[in-house]
Amino acid sequence: MNWKIEYKNLLLILAGFLACYFLPIGIPRFDNAILEAFHLVKWYAEEHVLLCLIPAFFIAGAIGVFISQAAILKYLGPQANRVLAYGVASVSGTILAVCSCTILPLFAGIYRMGAGLGPAAAFLYAGPAINVLAIILTARILGPEMGIARAVGAVFFSVIIGLLMAFFFRNEEKTEAAAQMVMPEGEAPRPLWQTSVYFAAMIGILVFANWGKPAESTGLWAAVFQAKWWITSGFALAFGVMLVAWFGLRFWQVTVTAVAVAGLALAFPDNPLIPFTAGFIGLSLFTSTDQGEAGAWFASSWTFAKQILPLLLFGVLVAGLLLGRVGHEGIIPSEWVAWAVGGNSLAANFFASFAGAFMYFATLTEVPILQGLIDNGMGKGPALALLLAGPALSLPSMLVINSVIGLKKTAVFVVLVVVMATCSGVLYGMLFG
Amino acid sequence: MKIHVLGPGCAKCTQLAESVAAVATELGIDYELEKVTDFNKIMAFGVMMTPGLVVDDKVKCVGKVPTSSELKEMLK
Numbered sequence: 001m002n003w004k005i006e007y008k009n010l011l012l013i014l015a016g017f018l019a020c021y022f023l024p025i026g027i028p029r030f031d032n033a034i035l036e037a038f039h040l041v042k043w044y045a046e047e048h049v050l051l052c053l054i055p056a057f058f059i060a061g062a063i064g065v066f067i068s069q070a071a072i073l074k075y076l077g078p079q080a081n082r083v084l085a086y087g088v089a090s091v092s093g094t095i096l097a098v099c100s101c102t103i104l105p106l107f108a109g110i111y112r113m114g115a116g117l118g119p120a121a122a123f124l125y126a127g128p129a130i131n132v133l134a135i136i137l138t139a140r141i142l143g144p145e146m147g148i149a150r151a152v153g154a155v156f157f158s159v160i161i162g163l164l165m166a167f168f169f170r171n172e173e174k175t176e177a178a179a180q181m182v183m184p185e186g187e188a189p190r191p192l193w194q195t196s197v198y199f200a201a202m203i204g205i206l207v208f209a210n211w212g213k214p215a216e217s218t219g220l221w222a223a224v225f226q227a228k229w230w231i232t233s234g235f236a237l238a239f240g241v242m243l244v245a246w247f248g249l250r251f252w253q254v255t256v257t258a259v260a261v262a263g264l265a266l267a268f269p270d271n272p273l274i275p276f277t278a279g280f281i282g283l284s285l286f287t288s289t290d291q292g293e294a295g296a297w298f299a300s301s302w303t304f305a306k307q308i309l310p311l312l313l314f315g316v317l318v319a320g321l322l323l324g325r326v327g328h329e330g331i332i333p334s335e336w337v338a339w340a341v342g343g344n345s346l347a348a349n350f351f352a353s354f355a356g357a358f359m360y361f362a363t364l365t366e367v368p369i370l371q372g373l374i375d376n377g378m379g380k381g382p383a384l385a386l387l388l389a390g391p392a393l394s395l396p397s398m399l400v401i402n403s404v405i406g407l408k409k410t411a412v413f414v415v416l417v418v419v420m421a422t423c424s425g426v427l428y429g430m431l432f433g
Numbered sequence: 434m435k436i437h438v439l440g441p442g443c444a445k446c447t448q449l450a451e452s453v454a455a456v457a458t459e460l461g462i463d464y465e466l467e468k469v470t471d472f473n474k475i476m477a478f479g480v481m482m483t484p485g486l487v488v489d490d491k492v493k494c495v496g497k498v499p500t501s502s503e504l505k506e507m508l509k
Contacts, residue, residue: 069482069496073482104441105441105472105475105476105480105482106482108473108475109476113479113481114481404472
């Protein structure tokens with residue numbers, strides 16, 4: 001009996017047994033929380049996966065494949081214009097950081113071989129914060145003001161953080177670049193305007209398919225809501241034309257899909273989800289079998305789906321268990337949430353920001369957790385503070401950053417993030433709370 | 434042939450390592466594969482976008498996982 005190896009198995013069995021033995025089933029709060037977890041998952045599956053996540057995966061996949069990364073990296077290199085470098089660093093997270101683990105090597109590279117500490121710090125903060133999928137889901141679930149505030153806050157404050165980092169450490173010896181930066185290949189097979197229109201069409205489909213019902217029944221918002229599926233179809237039609245004309249997809253495949261979608265729309269006028277889903281099934285079929293760029297686009301989108309859906313599912317279950325839904329509590333009583341992060345006090349914003357900086361959020365899980373917190377009484381200001389500090393940092397990531405830039409710079413960076421997030425939260429809470 | 438696969442250990446870097454090993458075996462090349470996960474060493478090659486593929490100390494590809502045909506070209 002080899003105890004040195006077997007002790008781990010024993011501990012696991014023991015932990016499992018104790019968890020089952022002391023399972024609080026039968027206590028109403030716990031039973032309720034379990035049901036809440038499943039209610040929340042069902043709601044997400046019904047409301048958000050088909051209309052919002054699937055188009056978002058295709059958009060994220062397209063960003064990874066169709067936008068030239070070499071062109072962006074040029075602005076972050078050692079010879080780059082410093083002013084431009086900050087601007088590019090703060091928004092390029094959307095384009096360069098499509099794989100979340102690419103952020104740290106890029107940060108290290110920009111710091112040591114590229115434009116320096118300032119733009120590198122801006123990129124480090126903005127990269128995870130400006131994640132395309134996260135912004136889309138935030139806008140969808142927590143409301144467009146929160147989504148926009150998150151994106152704007154991330155970009156704006158990343159520049160400030162970068163500038164402050166560069167200022168605080170301006171007298172540091174710049175270590176000589178060990179090697180020349182290697183650029184990825186950057187042939188752009190189509191002109192920029194075509195790529196832009198293509199993205200605009202996809203974003204149009206996403207935005208209008210998800211256009212929410214406004215409170216008033218008159219006015220511009222309501223008019224758009226009435227017409228939303230016509231507008232979405234218009235974008236979809238334009239999109240289909242682009243796919244054949246510019247991306248070389250086969251005419252008959254796109255047309256069959258278009259006809260199927262139109263047919264289903266006529267057959268099921270009250271259930272737009274059916275033709276919408278059929279459209280995406282068709283898109284998946286003819287892109288996944290393509291041998292060229294469209295195939296790479298599908299593969300990239302599929303990688304996102306594989307990576308994110310299980311994590312999101314888990315995050316939603318945990319959020320439902322701990323926090324419940326609107327009007328239904330989970331395990332955590334809402335008074336605790338309201339006490340800790342309710343209202344818009346400096347303390348509440350700081351607490352949210354600080355907790356967010358150290359807690360680890362798997363991609364996108366911050367959204368259901370935040371939704372639960374807000375429903376339980378978290379103020380809007382602290383919610384934004386958590387969104388700005390949470391995804392950008394976590395204890396594990398701080399350790400890695402420390403290995404690249406050292407303890408002093410890491411500490412300053414973390415303090416700057418927490419302070420910026422707190423201030424943004426207070427401001428946002430004052431304006432929109 | 435010395436092959437380095439650069440990356441901190443995410444799915445793409447692992448996939449690159451597997452693809453490269455498969456193609457090299459298929460071409461019958463005598464190779465040695467090393468996975469580099471330390472950032473300082475990755476940057477020593479000049480690579481900023483992982484995954485990175487280095488063959489005999491020459492950087493062949495950064496930022497994506499090449500297809501098998503592209504890999505065959507790079508390993509010649």
